[in-house]
Amino acid sequence: MALGDIPRLGCGRSIDRIWATIDQPPTAHEQQCEQCQTARARLSGLNEATRSLRESDLRNPSLKAHPGVTNAIMDIARAEIRRSKRIRLHSTVNGTTEISEQALSSIIRFAATAVPGIHSRRCRIEVRSTADNLSATDNLSATDNLSATDNPSENTGTTASTGPHLIVNLRVAAATGIDIPRTVDALRHQIRNAIPAGVGITAGTINITVEDLYDV
């Protein structure tokens, strides 16, 4: 937008320029120019009124949303809760066992709270079926405690020997100044332990992306 759009005084000074320097002593021109003096006095009055309105609005208890507004918003959010996808943990002749991505993410995020300097963010979990990636799963099954499948009873009978291969994609923010490789290794370790402890399957691949840094 052209500078001509900014109002100017008769002496040619722009209102904008006077406003920008309102907290500084008047210039030699401003000391002599009557128009500038009037404008400065008015703008400084506006400056004061603005600050005082801002502060009193902040303090004013009647300028707050009704407490019921939070509940009304949350009721709608709850009713419209996004259904996350489901991850198949287990498949038997009697049926399948699935877990929501959200529930699994919550275990992962909780595990991440044990690592200082990490704020977990979005979490996406995919699963590769064992049939597709048997060899990959075998390589990663050192901590797999489902491999001993010696319970062929009708109701809980299991066919999978290693479970699905989970691929966790977790994005995090890291505190500025931390040792990122070491911290991320510690985070991966926490998650690798928390998933079997929480849901009884192997963690698989854990990809961690540090997408942001936060100040501490």
Place this chain on the structure above:
Amino acid sequence: MDDHGRGFDPDLDEGSIVARAQDGDLAAFEHLVVTYQDRLFRLAYRMLNDRGEAEDTVQESLIASWRGLPMLADVNAFDGWLYRLATNKCLDVLRKRSSHAENITDPDNVCSLTEAGAIRAPAGSDPAHEAEWSAQQAGLILVLNTLPPVQRACWLLREMHGLTYADIGATLKISPAGVRGMLARARHQITEGMSQWR
């Protein structure tokens, strides 16, 4: 909410809270609602001068944010985006009001228009009345309500809410330089108005 909010820590950086709300974490979203509802109410009230409409605006903007969150590309842009949703809702309400006034010409609506075509807050309708002991503040509010809605939004977003020129520009669909010009004109008009009012 414990099922989704497990591990939620209100001391998280806002970007992380927004990211979790994007994943459907209700505790994270509620934290954002509580953080922003009063700020948005102050904006909406100063735009609309009507408590009920201001509360509706707060509610609608925050619900729109819940629905739109998964599409937000940059978690650090949440505040500017939310203010944009709320400001545009306020401008919509004012547009509807003015087309209503033109089409129906209800004398009750028209009587609040001054000769200059400015909308004045009816006396005594301001819930902040008690606190507005300062004549300067009262004058500022009165003159503020005579500004065109977009200019008023621009001034409020900058002076009352501290938004950047870039965020205000994105909200009002003008360039940052355009925002600077609009603010200068708003200040000029307000100082002129306040000097007449005194």
